[in-house]
Amino acid sequence: QNEALTQLQTLPNLTRDGEPFELLANCFGPEDIDSAVQSGAQGVGLLRSDYLMLPGKMPDEQEQYFYYTACLAAAQGRPITVRTFDFGSDRTLANVYQGEQSAHLGLRGIRSSLRQPRQFETQIYALLRAGARGPLKVLFPMVTNVEDWDAAMRIVERCRQNLRERSVPFNENMPFGIMLSIPAACLTAEEFIAHGCQFFTIGTNDLTQYTHAAGREVTSAERYFQPASAAMRKLIRMAVDAACAGGIPINIAGLAVGDPANLVQYLQMGLRSFSMSPQTLLDAKRVLLEADAHVL
Ligand code: PEP
Numbered sequence: 001q002n003e004a005l006t007q008l009q010t011l012p013n014l015t016r017d018g019e020p021f022e023l024l025a026n027c028f029g030p031e032d033i034d035s036a037v038q039s040g041a042q043g044v045g046l047l048r049s050d051y052l053m054l055p056g057k058m059p060d061e062q063e064q065y066f067y068y069t070a071c072l073a074a075a076q077g078r079p080i081t082v083r084t085f086d087f088g089s090d091r092t093l094a095n096v097y098q099g100e101q102s103a104h105l106g107l108r109g110i111r112s113s114l115r116q117p118r119q120f121e122t123q124i125y126a127l128l129r130a131g132a133r134g135p136l137k138v139l140f141p142m143v144t145n146v147e148d149w150d151a152a153m154r155i156v157e158r159c160r161q162n163l164r165e166r167s168v169p170f171n172e173n174m175p176f177g178i179m180l181s182i183p184a185a186c187l188t189a190e191e192f193i194a195h196g197c198q199f200f201t202i203g204t205n206d207l208t209q210y211t212h213a214a215g216r217e218v219t220s221a222e223r224y225f226q227p228a229s230a231a232m233r234k235l236i237r238m239a240v241d242a243a244c245a246g247g248i249p250i251n252i253a254g255l256a257v258g259d260p261a262n263l264v265q266y267l268q269m270g271l272r273s274f275s276m277s278p279q280t281l282l283d284a285k286r287v288l289l290e291a292d293a294h295v296l
Contacts, residue, residue: 045275
């Protein structure tokens with residue numbers, strides 16, 4: 001069985017009806033990027049940079065730079081999309097991802113970064129510099145509206161200007177995008193493109209949570225947590241249509257993407273780029289090879 005799955009790696013990524021697809025991994029750092037590459041990942045669709053914080057201390061610019069360049073080395077030339085720190089009142093330095101139920105509606109993701117611009121700048125400097133060493137893209141989490149986007153990009157431009165003045169090598173053209181994890185952002189997706197957003201990643205974990213008002217760790221609300229509900233399908237279609245019309249790439253990430261039933265639905269909604277846990281990559285490939293992207 002395992003050998004058969006490994007043989008799958010050599011087959012081209014084409015659906016039964018001939019549509020190309022891309023399989024990316026959600027990773028935490030160089031070690032699991034290495035194993036994702038061995039499982040056939042074409043890149044890292046979501047690098048959860050906040051794991052860098054787990055020791056409970058904010059790394060300085062140089063430490064972050066080393067982490068991103070080590071990730072690039074592990075990916076061996078494959079692209080990596082780094083999500084900027086996603087912590088807030090529940091995901092603090094001390095308890096990132098410990099799953100407290102409060103504050104999912106509060107100061108998280110880009111909201112928190114915009115409140116702590118020095119910390120955010122440190123991360124942006126490290127990313128812009130690491131971007132000169134390999135194909136990095138940067139993703140902002142928990143973006144609600146174009147005001148968030150504009151504010152974040154003003155900080156990015158300030159960092160670029162500073163690096164130019166100091167003649168520090170960096171990637172002038174590194175793409176910046178947003179995570180679509182809030183319905184308000186899906187409903188206004190085209191506005192982000194008009195304001196310069198270069199790619200979208202749908203975050204199914206959070207988008208499911210916020211669409212159905214069902215906390216991702218709240219077991220009593222489990223039956224409302226439906227990553228491919230009619231409501232989710234409408235929001236996802238809106239995002240796909242906006243990305244198509246604006247000519248920007250769109251990817252979908254989150255636990256639901258590793259589930260074959262959801263995966264095929266997402267494919268048939270027009271998605272072609274999927275990011276998931278490295279362990280589910282080969283199974284996902286098998287499912288997509290046998291699926292039709294176009295249904296009558
Ligand atoms: C998501 O929200 O779908 C996602 C992939 O992000 P995380 O689970 O890291 O919050």
